[in-house]
Amino acid sequence: MFDIQEELKKLPDKPGVYIMRDENREIIYVGKAVVLKNRVRQYFQASANHSPKTRAMVSRIKEFEYIVTDSELEALILECNLIKKYKPKFNILLKDDKSYPYIKVTMNEEYPRVLMTRRMVRDGGRYFGPYSNATAVKETIDLIKKLFPIKTCNKVFPRDIGKERPCLNYYIHQCLGPCQGNVSKERYRDLMKDICNFLDGKQDDIIKRLEEEMAQAAENLDFEKAASIRDKINSLKHIAEKQKVVSTSMNDQDVVAFARDQTDSCVQVFFIRSGKLIGRDHFIFEDSGDTEDGELISSFLKQFYAQAAHIPAEIMIQTGIDEGEVIESWLSEKRGGRVRIKVPQRGEKHHLMEMVSNNARIELNHFRDKVRKEDSYASEGLDKLKTLLGLEAKPARIEAYDISNTGSTEMVASMVVFEKGLPAPGEYRRFKIKSLDRQNDYGSMQEVITRRFRHAEKERDELRREGINAEAGKFTKLPDIILVDGGLGHVNAVKEVMQELGMQIPVFGMVKDDRHRTRGLVAQDREIDLTKDISALRFVTAIQDEAHRFAVEYNRRLRNKRYTGSVLDEIEGVGEKRRKALIKHFGSISKIKTAGIDDLAAVDGISKAVAEKIYEYFRKA
Template identity: 70%
Template sequence: MFNIQEELKKLPDKPGVYLMKDSNGEIIYVGKAVVLKNRVRQYFQSSANHTPKVKAMVSRIKEFEYIVTDTELEALILECNLIKKYRPKFNILLKDDKSYPYIKVTMNEEFPRILMTRKVEKDGAKYFGPYTSAFAVKNTIDLIKKLFPIKTCNRVFTKDGKKQRPCLNYHIHQCLGPCQGNINKEEYRALMNDICSFLGGKQEEIIKRLERDMLKAAENMEFEKAAALRDKIASLKHISQKQKVVSNVLSDQDVIAFSKDPTDSCIQVFFIRGGKLIGREHFIFEGIGDVSDKELMTSFVKQFYTSAAYVPSEIVLQEDIDEADIIERWLSSRRETKVHIKVPRRGEKLKLVEMVSQNALIALNQFKENIKNQDKLAKEGMAKLKEILELEEMPNRIEAYDISNTGSTEIVASMVVFEGGHPEKKEYRRFKIKSVESQNDYASMQEVIFRRFNHAKKEKEDKNSEAKFSKLPQLILVDGGLGHVNSVLSVLEEMNISIPVAGMVKDDRHRTRGLVTGNKEIDLSKDLDLLRFVTAIQDEAHRFALEYNRKLVQKRYKGSELDKIEGIGPKRKKALLKHFGSIKNIQKASVNDLEAVEGISPGLANKIFEYFNGGSRI
């Protein structure tokens, strides 16, 4: 039995990280402390100064553990990593843990290429970004390839200068043909430097040089060359006009500001590179309107830059953050050069922060408006379902089920929950089918329904258990037709449970077309709002089931005993597992059974048999 008061006495007088846990042992909060003894004890002293959020958290703490570190910086890094790993419910969490796309110019190669990547490495290449849209990155790369005739292949040219067969791009004049020796390394790298200048926002210098080349070509009566240069200049000018100059500072900056209301907050980030805005992103934090500005900003900065592939030299903030000097040291170690965190009080940077804050307010208002619209559609959807299905009460809780399988293996089912017309992901459940060995959706659905409501029955009998299935739905929707509906109803009747059931049926193009009950099918095509509502439920059930199925399949194909047998690669491993269903069945198989699998030769079959049985076929 964990005695909190006794454990508080044992806390060390050192920096570290502490983890608060509830009665289930789940980590509900991760924090950092300069002195563990002082910080952790504060939670269990007088609650007069605690916020409602802290009071709610402390009431659920049943035990805690801590990790001692040598320095505050180590504690900060560990805290960030643990929050990312466990995502505790009482920490301020980023919902969107995104990896942004970058443009990579492989200047570490003799003949560089241009690629899209989501990982910034210390490899000698040049990186530009982050961009908030992969589509925009691809368009930019396509434009560069049109403006600059660079190589796009992965060929590595030999040092003896031997020519290789050119590709189509060379013949249509979209590649200078380094494989043909038409351009030397120095000339090619000069072209790539122009591309880097272009990506860095220095189009003006390139335009001036191209204009000189165009005039020279015209003077030499090379009119086709001059016309091509003219078109290239026009494209560059168009791009230059689209990029907005927002800062006179030419260093890389991230500008971070927020907007709050009594319930929700929005943080906006502007990515400024070389004084020009190349992208922006916003993050919504629901239900934390009472969090202080400093806590919100501190939590965001730590989590955002834990996953960021690139840290700029300057981070401009709307609000001061806790332990800014330690966070600066951490970010500087990540960047490997000095990072400055600034909170401007006047001047250009303050105006920039105010602009970002205004954008955050706009994004927050749009979010609120979307929520209102979604609430309206959800309420109308539930009301219409009550009417067309002739339900006795409003279906405030809807449970939807779907079966997913890979042939006869990894048969799984999903249970998704919509409460008040919105997905309640904490209530989702997934099942691995146990009683069905071959593909049988009806039997699989019956097993799931029985297990789900049997759990509910046991939770009701055992008052001390954590209730995970005790809430019962007012409506059950299943992915399928009348057969699926009847299979579910038969289980419910045996368990003496009365809950309406409807099937979500699809057309020949695998799109939701209507609902089916025991006595009729209802066409939803004439009510688009209701069709969208039901489709959203059906798609979510399918997504959740398919996600679990793929996870199990990947787990089964990865890291199995078969990897230890020489001659078995991914294709043969997949063929064996698909044929036999499991490693256990492969272990029981005879040599003749193994030879029956496509791609398995008699010699390899004998080798597999020997591995699992310690002897030959005889």
């Protein structure tokens, strides 16, 4: 029998890879260590600092094994190979195992060809890309054939020169006719160099030469040829305008940034070649909400570039990583040249990183919306909630409450409703706190609950007297459960009111972790951890986010009516003192808008939480 504590004592003081197995001996995690003894032991020590996902993994470990390597670099390579082979449950996995298409110009041949490939080899050919998909490559190659009179047949030159009659393309001036020996090898290769310049985004020299040829054709009264050249010039100018210059650096660069919410993460990659954005892609990592930023980026880099056909000279990432140097060494070895991993802090590259991060946020929102629109989403969420809360039936109507205030002004509350697991905006209600003159979340929640159910009681009596269905009122439909944004204190405050009203409706608080992310539900007698069930966590998070959004929007609307000053006053947590500190530090609103979270948090009086709110506000604006 495997004795974990005894085996921990045998761990060597060397680099290597460790493999965790469950009771069925299935591999559930693969990791790399500079010192195996130190790293593996950390998993089985006090778990207070472990993430919920790590705690869940450790609880399933029944045995482990390890492989000693001579260096950390060897350990990294082995780790990549094992993750790719076994796809362990608790590793962050790159599910989209994509092989990107490239355009290859076979400059290593006497008469070069233009073709699509998914493999890059050091054979003297020129490679351009990666492109986002094969369709983009085919469209580009078709355009090249229209703009440049190159051969499109499969004949091999000089072997096949003069063996057959030329094809139609020769007669319509779409091919120079190398099959007939009508063009020298040198001239044909010059044409291919033009194609390489075109793919590099260097159209200016080509356009200048074509304009000279057009002028010469017109001077020779060959107006048909001049018109044909003119059309090519216009096409090239149109393409040059469409290509977006995003970097003044002429190096090949990949820019990697991410966005995340409580449950999932999205990593976005921009492919920049010669300063121009030629393609991009994104990857969704589900159930990675509690993964550290550095771990997310490290895992992505190792898996993405393990299968990449091309590795650029520079990779820019959003946050620093512990394994930066060893990953640089590994990538440099794969590339056959120096690769640098950088975290831009300011200037053009920092702004570029912000753009990629914003795109990651957009893609993550798309993914979240897609998940919430799936037929199984609401039903599965209600099923999970019924089981976790010990309810007799699925809660057909859920009401969720949140309080939003700015000190002693604009104290408001939201009531959002989910019916059959889906938002019911027509049932939403909002409240302005009337009984309090200073911030008091418990008191505010009690006032709102009292008013909501008093309204229901009053409306029911009025509708019955008039002979109208009692369910027709604004407040008469009663919830199966009540969720409040807050902990046990909020739950107790609401339960006190419910007892006074003589109502027996289950009340649960939606609690967050120290990173302000949904963690679980709390009742008077227990707390329910949602982090072990991604379906339940997504469902409750959606309810909590909606309640918060509705409350903040109402708060903002009231503040706008009261005060039409700086846009910063619309941001929750930013008062006059913080507003002045931000303006003093950055000098203008425009610079605050483009600042990153770390830059904002560097301002005196701005905490990380407030910095995140400022950052998110301007991204949603």
